[in-house]
Amino acid sequence: xxxxxxxxxxxxxxxxxxxxxxxxxxxxxxxxxxxxxxxxxxxxxxxxxxxxxxxxxxxxxxxxxxxxxxxxxxxxxxxxxxxxxxxxxxxxxxxxxxxxxxxxxxxxxxxxxxxxxxxxxxxxxxxxxxxxxxxxxxxxxxxxxxxxxxxxxxxxxxxxxxxxxxxxxxxxxxxxxxxxxxxxxxxxxxxxxxxxxxxxxxxxxxxxxxxxxxxxxxxxxxxxxxxxxxxxxxxxxxxxxxxxxxxxxxxxxxxxxxxxxxxxxxxxxxxxxxxxxxx
Numbered sequence: 001x002x003x004x005x006x007x008x009x010x011x012x013x014x015x016x017x018x019x020x021x022x023x024x025x026x027x028x029x030x031x032x033x034x035x036x037x038x039x040x041x042x043x044x045x046x047x048x049x050x051x052x053x054x055x056x057x058x059x060x061x062x063x064x065x066x067x068x069x070x071x072x073x074x075x076x077x078x079x080x081x082x083x084x085x086x087x088x089x090x091x092x093x094x095x096x097x098x099x100x101x102x103x104x105x106x107x108x109x110x111x112x113x114x115x116x117x118x119x120x121x122x123x124x125x126x127x128x129x130x131x132x133x134x135x136x137x138x139x140x141x142x143x144x145x146x147x148x149x150x151x152x153x154x155x156x157x158x159x160x161x162x163x164x165x166x167x168x169x170x171x172x173x174x175x176x177x178x179x180x181x182x183x184x185x186x187x188x189x190x191x192x193x194x195x196x197x198x199x200x201x202x203x204x205x206x207x208x209x210x211x212x213x214x215x216x217x218x219x220x221x222x223x224x225x226x227x228x229x230x231x232x233x234x235x236x237x238x239x240x241x242x243x244x245x246x247x248x249x250x251x252x253x254x255x256x257x258x259x260x261x262x263x264x265x266x267x268x269x270x271x272x273x274x275x276x277x278x279x
Contacts, residue, residue, distance in 0.1 A: 036256060039252055039256065041055065042245075042249040043065055043252075044066075045059055047064050051244075051245055051246065068247060069250035075232075078230050078232045078236075079232050081230065081231045085215055087212070088155075089151045089154040089215035093207075094211065097162025100159075101162070101163050101164070101165070101170055102192075104163070104170075106175065119159075119160050120160055134221070135225060144225060145226050145227050145228055153221045154221065157215075158211035158214045162210075165206075166204065166207060170196070173196050173199055173200060178191045178192070210262065213258060216255070217233065218233065219234060232254065232255065233255065236248070236255075
């Protein structure tokens with residue numbers, strides 16, 4: 001009778017666990033998707049509809065809010081600055097981070113584990129704490145209120161992720177492939193460019209886009225270190241109190257779009273990188 005009771009309880013426990021799991025997944029999906037959906041509705045609605053209540057459940061596909069966004073003074077310039085800064089951040093983070101990731105993957109040296117930890121700990125320093133010394137240093141060096149100066153700060157934020165992601169990518173490529181290329185007459189550089197690089201290029205692309213998104217969404221350094229050449233995030237923050245509601249929705253939608261494109265474009269590479277890192 002005890003065995004029968006246990007066999008009856010087990011299916012009920014599994015059913016309860018499965019129900020909780022499904023409910024958790026649905027809740028998390030709703031938590032992420034619902035705000036994005038209402039952001040889309042208000043962006044693709046007319047300014048009058050955005051300021052009215054109740055809100056429609058379906059978008060009107062009216063481009064009035066986006067047109068107002070494009071015509072708002074300084075908005076397109078801020079958008080261009082965001083693209084320039086994010087592009088420079090993407091290039092510099094890969095140029096610096098990929099060689100570091102390769103060195104961590106292929107060479108053994110004292111303190112290697114500590115060095116990896118220190119790379120990650122650079123993200124532990126709060127940016128507001130560094131804002132004043134950064135501003136003073138940038139003013140003294142002439143980098144204040146420039147796209148390159150802001151890109152340097154964003155690169156500092158993106159490099160830890162670039163190093164660790166490329167490290168996991170290179171660790172997933174067997175060293176024997178490079179050694180085989182060496183025996184066939186390739187130099188270390190030729191073996192890297194012809195054997196290793198084609199295999200990890202999709203992951204490098206994902207890491208670069210990740211750095212782009214980090215720079216695109218960063219607001220604090222952009223607000224502190226720029227005045228005339230503000231990025232879109234800093235410009236929206238500056239005009240948050242005075243700008244109309246439909247402009248805020250349009251600006252928020254423009255900021256969200258690159259992150260969404262990044263998620264759908266590189267999701268399989270991210271899963272592959274996580275698999276390599278967990279080996």
